[in-house]
Amino acid sequence: MTSENRKLVRVLNGETVTPPPIWLMRQAGRYLPEYRETRARAGSFLDLCYSPDFAVEVTLQPIRRYAFDAAILFSDILVIPDALKRNVRFEEGSGPKLDPIDVDGIKALDGRPVTDHLRPVIETVARLRRELPTETALLGFCGAPWTVATYMIAGHGTPDQAPARLFAYRNPEVFDALLALLAELSADYLVAQLDAGADAVQIFDSWAGVLGEDTFERFAVAPVRRIIDSVRARRPDAKIIAFAKGAGLLLKDYRQKTQADAIGLDWSVPLSFAADLQKEGPVQGNLDPMRVVAGGKALEEGIDHILDRLGQGPLIFNLGHGITPQADPAHVADLVARVRSRV
């Protein structure tokens, strides 16, 4: 089967596919016992990301169980800061840690080694395309510059990204230079993933929701547009999903301003607004991950609301954010069965 016949790609081309293709953000992860088992064998989380054998294995695990319509490359958005020598590590239970960067550190950043550093990830993409069922789409991804920058500045996750917001107000030019560098490196990285066999790529702006109107334009929209323009200058047919979590009303012209093919929606986006956004093109989302933890009626109602409101147009069924470790794998099977039983 060729790329354009895979269901996810058909939707990205504007087609309404019934039932809609489904995949879940973080579908390879700690809710699966087989993931926890492989993770324990691999060593550190980054060892897992940089070992094509292990990364291929964990990417395939949720496909074997649920036959999702897309596999997402197993890696992390923080491999770019890791390639920039920010000493990224993942400590059990406390999230990612990096060496925080300051003005001088940003001025000294050297992006040249990034491509070499990320070669194992590109190898994983190539192997996945060979090993996946032919009907399964393969998604690559990167973090959006704003979201990646928030971790680089603070050195860890924060509830509101206050350190990055403050840094950006105090050092606007240096901050713009950081976003521009991250955009350029991310575009090269996405082109490499597409060339290795990814059918489409997703740009994760998980922290877009802490921005105001003008900073959303400068820090979220402009750098994502820069990535997309740079990728399309080289790969005009590249299919791109942009996910700006928490952006609310600012999603209104996000697709048009970034030129993304599809936009990802978190669960706080009202379905009436989502239906308006869908008139302009494909949308992806937006089930509350807690409904998958709860299961039963809460899960069924959430699925049905989305399919009732968005099922008549181009839709990629997904969660509104990543699946959590507490999710019961049996509830995921229920979710997939219910989406697929709708005609």
Ligand SMILES: Cc1c2[nH]c(c1CCC(=O)O)Cc1[nH]c(c(CCC(=O)O)c1C)Cc1[nH]c(c(CCC(=O)O)c1C)Cc1[nH]c(c(C)c1CCC(=O)O)C2
């Ligand atoms: C912000 C962000 C990160 N990473 C990512 C984002 C954007 C999406 C989002 O908002 O969730 C993206 C990501 N991270 C991971 C993937 C793999 C593909 C997939 O979706 O299955 C993807 C696409 C694996 C992962 N990335 C991480 C895990 C868990 C680590 C482990 O196994 O110990 C996985 C499976 C670690 C990670 N990585 C990151 C954090 C904050 C954490 C710790 C929080 C947590 O533990 O859930 C940074």
